[in-house]
Amino acid sequence: MFDTIKSTIDVFPKMRLKPWASLGDVLLVGEGNMSFAKSLLAMPVTQITHMTATTFEKKKDLSHDVIKNANFLKRIGVLVMHGVDATKLEKSFKPHAFDTIIFQFPNVGSRDTKYGHNPNHVMIRKFLRSAKPYLKLSGKIIISVVDNPHYNGVFQLEEAAAFAGYEAPETYSFDPHVFSGYFHTNTNDEKSALEDHNKFLTWVFRPKNEFTIRH
């Protein structure tokens, strides 16, 4: 019986890490202070072959600590870019096929309604649409968000997947403590929003194969 309990307990960390295994050629958008990119590189399970880490903010608007993280990443061979809009990737990238595209805790930092919707609802749909041409057919998009009724209602990630041409997404619990050195920051300040919440989900989206047979 103890063996069964132990093997059941062992499954949980493996499940939690599943989305983060074998990331290959990875693009991170909306990286904030760039600490998540650093933490992924320190985890053997991620098997990163190349990393492009980007911030939405322009270089001139970054704090000293973010520049320090960016410089560390550059020194170890990461391509670091600033001023990258996740909803308009074509403005920053030539055609490319990433294995994985990651957006941790997307948040526009505004509540002004857009087209009658919360701006985060609109942003995530535009991001998924913009990212699809930059993904291998076998690739995946990873998005982590707070798991509560408010955020679930705002993002509506299952509907966003269908809207943007992805299979029904899978979810995994997200534990920020697993990512050593990761310090999550809010969009408009350096405070951690994760402190105010205790349940997080990582959503994994795979592109729908839109191959159609024409007669």
Ligand SMILES: C[S@@+](CC[C@H](N)C(=O)[O-])C[C@H]1O[C@@H](n2cnc3c(N)ncnc32)[C@H](O)[C@@H]1O
């Ligand atoms: C809550 S913070 C999370 C930062 C970081 N990913 C983390 O987990 O600590 C949300 C981030 O989304 C970024 N963001 C907002 N709109 C964006 C957009 N259109 N494209 C890319 N990033 C965006 C903000 O600049 C901010 O860094």
